[in-house]
Amino acid sequence: xxVCLLLSPAQPASPAHAATLTPTRASRxxxxxxxxxxxxxxxxxxxxxxxxxxxxxxxxxDLARAATLGATDVRAVIFPQTFGYPTPTSAYAQKLSQFxxxxxxxxxxxxxxxxxxxxxxxxxxxxxxxxxxxxxxxxNDPRVIAVEVKNEIxxxxxxxxxxxxxxxxxxxGTAPAMPLTLSVDGGSGATGMASLKSQLAGxxxxxxxxxxxxxxxxxxxxxxxxQNAVTPSPIVIGETGVSTYSGTEGEQAAYLARVxxxxxxxxxxxxxxxxxxxxxSGAIPPNSVVSTMPAQYKFGxxxxxxxxxxxxxxxxxxxxxxATPNTILNLGFEAAAIDSPWRNYLPAAGTAVITTEQPRTxxxxxxxxxxxxxxxxxPSLLTSPITPVQGGQAWHAEAYARGVNxxxxxxIALSWFDINGTWLSQNTSNRLPVGTTTWTKLSVDxxxxxxxTSVQLHLKSGDNTGTVYYDDVAIN
Numbered sequence: 001x002x003v004c005l006l007l008s009p010a011q012p013a014s015p016a017h018a019a020t021l022t023p024t025r026a027s028r029x030x031x032x033x034x035x036x037x038x039x040x041x042x043x044x045x046x047x048x049x050x051x052x053x054x055x056x057x058x059x060x061x062d063l064a065r066a067a068t069l070g071a072t073d074v075r076a077v078i079f080p081q082t083f084g085y086p087t088p089t090s091a092y093a094q095k096l097s098q099f100x101x102x103x104x105x106x107x108x109x110x111x112x113x114x115x116x117x118x119x120x121x122x123x124x125x126x127x128x129x130x131x132x133x134x135x136x137x138x139x140n141d142p143r144v145i146a147v148e149v150k151n152e153i154x155x156x157x158x159x160x161x162x163x164x165x166x167x168x169x170x171x172x173g174t175a176p177a178m179p180l181t182l183s184v185d186g187g188s189g190a191t192g193m194a195s196l197k198s199q200l201a202g203x204x205x206x207x208x209x210x211x212x213x214x215x216x217x218x219x220x221x222x223x224x225x226x227q228n229a230v231t232p233s234p235i236v237i238g239e240t241g242v243s244t245y246s247g248t249e250g251e252q253a254a255y256l257a258r259v260x261x262x263x264x265x266x267x268x269x270x271x272x273x274x275x276x277x278x279x280x281s282g283a284i285p286p287n288s289v290v291s292t293m294p295a296q297y298k299f300g301x302x303x304x305x306x307x308x309x310x311x312x313x314x315x316x317x318x319x320x321x322x323a324t325p326n327t328i329l330n331l332g333f334e335a336a337a338i339d340s341p342w343r344n345y346l347p348a349a350g351t352a353v354i355t356t357e358q359p360r361t362x363x364x365x366x367x368x369x370x371x372x373x374x375x376x377x378x379p380s381l382l383t384s385p386i387t388p389v390q391g392g393q394a395w396h397a398e399a400y401a402r403g404v405n406x407x408x409x410x411x412i413a414l415s416w417f418d419i420n421g422t423w424l425s426q427n428t429s430n431r432l433p434v435g436t437t438t439w440t441k442l443s444v445d446x447x448x449x450x451x452x453t454s455v456q457l458h459l460k461s462g463d464n465t466g467t468v469y470y471d472d473v474a475i476n
Contacts, residue, residue: 378462408463
């Protein structure tokens with residue numbers, strides 16, 4: 001198979017697994033809205049290096065792994081300055097053809113993203129020539145299901161919007177059955193998408209690509225805000241994720257689980273994690289500011305040695321069975337530290353340590369010893385559920401605690417936040433008696449405030465000169 005791909009001509013080869021019928025825009029849109037898309041670069045060749053250091057053997061191995069994960073689609077980002085502009089070179093056209101063929105061999109369709117790292121908006125004629133040359137060969141190829149005209153366009157850049165308003169209809173003229181989209185960066189969000197829709201009313205897009213990197217606890221509210229910004233046009237989540245550079249791999253897994261669950265509630269059928277692989281040192285071109293950001297190297301579902309992070313299991317579950325189980329929250333403290341999403345709050349006043357000293361069930365529990373406080377706030381161990389919060393919902397949380405010469409306050413609490421991350425209120429449980437106690441259930445029942453979009457569960461123990469253990473947490 002690889003020998004055939006390596007010898008393929010610049011024009012697309014015959015599809016191996018794709019449907020033989022000529023696609024329509026409607027059939028492609030149906031595929032787009034259900035696509036299990038993976039954002040992809042090889043771990044040793046990010047961005048333009050994918051093409052300048054093109055390695056079909058590595059790509060084949062990676063896309064096989066993506067297919068095993070449950071992916072049905074892969075995003076390929078194309079750079080005019082790399083491919084040749086305004087006329088793509090035959091060598092790079094052939095590399096793109098090979099990429100599409102390799103993806104198809106693993107049952108993956110392809111979404112093309114054009115004009116990344118691009119700002120020459122004054123050259124409309126050259127842009128049209130280049131875009132038509134890239135897209136034209138795939139106009140009726142069922143292996144390619146959509147084209148993103150520009151990655152993360154800036155809605156406030158008048159020149160960029162004017163350029164897009166001319167390039168979009170030119171691509172439509174070449175590939176009328178190809179769905180077209182644009183994305184804005186995560187900072188622009190729903191506001192940027194609304195601006196984009198308004199400014200391009202004369203050349204409407206088929207759907208909008210939402211890049212979500214906000215707080216995953218509020219992902220349902222943010223997704224709905226993006227939907228409302230472009231209604232009645234549909235959206236997909238074209239990029240989402242969090243780096244494991246400064247957080248645990250468990251936090252990354254919980255982040256993606258929350259986004260997948262929220263997307264399901266919002267009726268968004270396509271969520272694309274960023275990205276399949278971590279990046280090795282030197283894998284991101286040095287002319288990119290991204291190369292100077294350590295966090296950018298650690299967004300992958302797989303490490304550079306191809307071993308899977310726990311988030312890979314979350315993604316494959318969401319893609320293949322629709323399941324995102326609460327076990328990802330490590331509510332019994334049995335997971336390795338790297339796989340746990342729990343975080344310490346006010347660590348200067350005391351931190352929880354996972355220990356085998358006093359488990360209620362299993363082998364581990366969380367221990368607080370010698371804690372203080374900060375004003376009215378107590379140190380705690382915190383997490384957020386993966387079920388999205390909506391105002392008026394009934395919530396229940398519980399945990400078991402026991403004390404050894406405990407003092408101060410030991411309780412659990414639900415803290416509520418609005419869409420901007422502003423604290424609204426909290427509900428607290430019964431308190432653990434001071435002194436030495438047996439395992440005691442602490443529980444809290446509450447109704448989410450009308451404007452709440454997220455909640456944090458805190459296991460608290462403050463002003464405690466003794467020791468408190470927590471185990472067997474539940475939240476629903």
